[in-house]
Amino acid sequence: MGVTIYDIAKEANVGVGTVSRVLNNHPSVSAETRDHVLAVAQKMDYRPNASAQRLARRKSRTITAIMPYITNYFFVELLGGIQDFLFERDYDLLLYGVNHPKQIETYLQRSLRAGHSDGMLIASIDLPPDYTQKYLKNNFPIILVDRFNENFDSFFVQNVEGAHAATRYLISLGHTRIAMITGNKETTPTQERSQGYLSAVGEIDTVHNAGIFYPVLESTNDGFSKDAGCEIMKTILTLPEDRRPTAIFVASDIQAFGAMHALKEAGLRCPEDISLVSFDDIELASYYGLSTMRQPIRKLGVLATERLFARMDHPKLEPLHRRFTPELVIRQTAGPPPSRYRNV
Amino acid sequence: MGVTIYDIAKEANVGVGTVSRVLNNHPSVSAETRDHVLAVAQKMDYRPNASAQRLARRKSRTITAIMPYITNYFFVELLGGIQDFLFERDYDLLLYGVNHPKQIETYLQRSLRAGHSDGMLIASIDLPPDYTQKYLKNNFPIILVDRFNENFDSFFVQNVEGAHAATRYLISLGHTRIAMITGNKETTPTQERSQGYLSAVGEIDTVHNAGIFYPVLESTNDGFSKDAGCEIMKTILTLPEDRRPTAIFVASDIQAFGAMHALKEAGLRCPEDISLVSFDDIELASYYGLSTMRQPIRKLGVLATERLFARMDHPKLEPLHRRFTPELVIRQTAGPPPSRYRNV
DNA sequence: ACAAATTATGGAAGCGATTCCAAGGTAATA
DNA sequence: TATTACCTTGGAATCGCTTCCATAATTTGT
CATH class of the missing domain: 1.10.260.40 (lambda repressor-like DNA-binding domains)
Structure with a gap:
């Protein structure tokens, strides 16, 4: 040939x-x-011939990234960070985009074939325990992004602290009846952000937790969707007004969009009637004036990739855990509660 | 080992x-x-050992996709279509995401290494002529998405016809002073959509072309951004009211978001004061009530990948060109012009 | 019961590079 | 001039698989 x-x-x-x-x-x-x-x-x-080079060099000059197609923004932003770094190093990127949870197992399995890639970034996925063992045994370089595992390098944001700060902000505005909208119960962000929320509302006696609301439908994905946010908000709005929260901490921007939509449809205004603070700071958040907790996503991608290269060079490095503190971005969706509900 | x-x-x-x-x-x-x-x-x-298998089999079980990080939505949607198909076939995906035009050359060069991948999808990128020759000579299987080239299989939407239909829709609502907001002049979508727009406004004597507006700043990307849309709209709003367009065809949803923002800031309403119709139908378009031309992006991804596999099996197939007609999705951003400007 | 066809198996010869080792040639040193 | 050192070079061995060919063992047909 x-x-x-x-x-x-x-x-x-x-x-x-x-x-x-x-x-x-x-x-x-x-x-x-x-x-x-x-x-x-x-x-x-x-x-x-790339294949022959890979075999002879025992290097593929390729790394794998596996991540769910969660919100477009998170996905693209993270990928951009990774790819910028790889381009400089002349490495290729093998992408495993997860549309359905069942694909994870298959992808992890494939990644284990020797010579397949030189290292892997696993983002927003909880590593199954048996794979933890397999990767450790092989000493295959992997880095976790947006998740924590003590055995591996992990780059993640402090969900608990971020949720706590968001809720505290609502409290500081004078709200006393606060609720939370979040994703499916079994997901890590949901659990951690709920925890932060609960600790914040629990700290002050005059503040009531008006409930944590989860998506009703068992969806195939994680529940962080516009539609879920919209549905949940509709449910909340069926509450009698004197028991309805005046402020809501929404666990993701994308759900907040849905929630805003439901508010608008119900003829309610944000923040005059109900205040919202969410989490992520995706691109459109700035645009629609969403007050939210900002995650440094691209930075996460770049630093994680950098670390992956360090680990490929020195496989014996101790696991490094870097936590990033989300930052409150104040825009226009949160304000004081309606005067009739104002602080005692 | x-x-x-x-x-x-x-x-x-x-x-x-x-x-x-x-x-x-x-x-x-x-x-x-x-x-x-x-x-x-x-x-x-x-x-x-994957490398050894590749070498011995003379197959990499991998395909390459190269595409710009244009709008998040287009990118993710297309990728999703591709990946769903690949997952079934047990193929891997090598992703070359283009952040900067200069990267294209490098990526195309890499793709030419033998054994690197078995085929390639090139999306939203105009193939440089010298590479046309190289790919033809090698008989390397490639498929173009969102672009046309007579030598290769091409899957694309009819930009001219779509822009024409969008403009006709505005005319049918009674507008006579219409403008267009678009991306950088040298991009293909800009050129084709402008052409469709011009032909539509030119067809009717009473309709005036109030101008085609391009991004002012020479940006590194294609000019299809929120900010560009916002800036251009601000420029348009400096026109005296009796020369200002009552309707605008915006060449992309993302720019339309920016334009809506500028309108809101200026205290104008959409569609009461100015009507907008855009192009793409990205996810958030439905959400914000944007009237727009829908492109079947995911479908493009799936069909193109399917064709790529057919071509990998039968390299001698004649080039296939499939054009998709965008479809007008009517929502709330376009209506009749203000009564004082209503049709003669 | 014997030839022919079928089924299983072992192992050599690739695939197309990298890399190490031996060796030849030249220059430097004493 | 003899010895050592260095710079180039050729080519065999290697990476870990697939695949083809020859052969042995078994089954089928008559």
Whole structure:
């Protein structure tokens, strides 16, 4: 089929070793020979065979990223951070996008084939325990993003603290009847953010927890969707007004969009009637004036990839855990409660 | 390092050929031998070496997708379509996300290495002419998405017709002073959509083209951004009211969001003061009531990938060109012009 | 019961690179 | 001039698989 280094060697009257050295910029080749071989390679339209190089070098110059197609924004932003870094290093990216939870197992299995890639980034996925063992045993370089595992490098935001800060902010505005809208119960962000929320409302006697609301439908995904947010808000609005929360901490921007929609449909205004603070700070949040907790997503991607390369070079590094504190971005969806409900 | 089929062969007292056949489900192995080999492989925690398989099989079971990080939505949606298809076929996806135009050349170059991947999807990128030649010469399977090239399979939407339909819709509502907001001049969608727009406004004598507005700043990307849309709208709003358009065809949803923002800031309402129709129908368009031209993005991804597999099986297929007609989705951002400007 | 066809198996020869080792040639040192 | 050191070079061995070919063992047909 294609031109091989043997063809070049023959044509250029040198050995294959020399051709290989020229192609890899090895120093011990005379300038003369180098130029000649290069000229021949060019003339013959030589293109190296990546598979053969991978086998011989025992390196794939490829890394794998596995992540769910959660919100578009998170996905793209993280990917952008990763890819910028890889481009500089001349590495390729194998992407396993998870549309359905059952795909995770398959993908993790594939990633275990030797020579498949040199390392892996696992984002927003809880690593199954048996795979924890497998990766540890193989000493395969992996980095967790947006999740914590003590055995592996982990880069994640402090969900508990962030949720706590968001709720505290609502309290500081004078709200005393606060609720939370969140994703499916079994997801990690839901659990951690709920915890932060509960601790904040529990701290002050005059503040009531008006309830934590989960998506009703058992959806295939994590429940962090516009529609879920909309449905949940509708449910909340069926409450009699004197028991209805005046402020809601929404666990994701995308749900907050849905919630705002439901408010608008019900003829209620935000923040005049109900205040919202959410979590993520996706691109459109700024645009629609959502007050939210900002996560440094792109930064997470870049730093995690950087660490992956460090680990590929030095497999024996101790696990590193870096936590990032989300930052409150104040915009227009949260304000004081309606005067009739104002602080005692 | 790892366990090879030779290790298994020795341990199981069989030849390597037999081990390979077992692992590949080749029919001519006795059930007995098969079970035994499988048991040994399992026991030794054998994991095949992907690089060696690629080299020996002369197949990488990988395809490459190269596409710009344009709007998040387009990107993710297309990728989702591609990946769903690949998952079924047990193929891997190598992703080249383009953040900056200069990366394109590098990526195309890499894709040309033999054994790198078995085929490629090129989305929303105009193929440089010299690469057209290279791919043709190599007979490397490539499929174009969202772009047309007569030499290759192309899956694309009819921009001209779509823009024409959008503009006609505004005209049908009674508008006579219409403008267009679009991306950078040199991009294909801008050119094609402008053409459709111009032909529509040119068809009727009473309708005036109030101008095609491009992004002011020379941005590194294509100009289809929220900010660009916002800036352009601000410029338009500086026009004296009797020369200001009553309707605008915006070449992308994302710019329309920016334009709506500018309108709101200026205290104008949509559609009461100015009507908008845009293009793309990204996820949030439905949510914010944007009237727009819908592109079947995911479908494009699935069909293109399907075709890529057909081409990998039969490299000699004639180029196939499939055009998709965008569909007008009527929501709330377009209505009749203010009464004082209503039709003569 | 014997030839022919079928089924299982072992193992050598690839796939196309990298890399190490031996060796030839040249220059430097004494 | 002899010895040592260094720079280039050729080519065999290797990476870990697949696959083809030859052969042995078994089954089928007559």
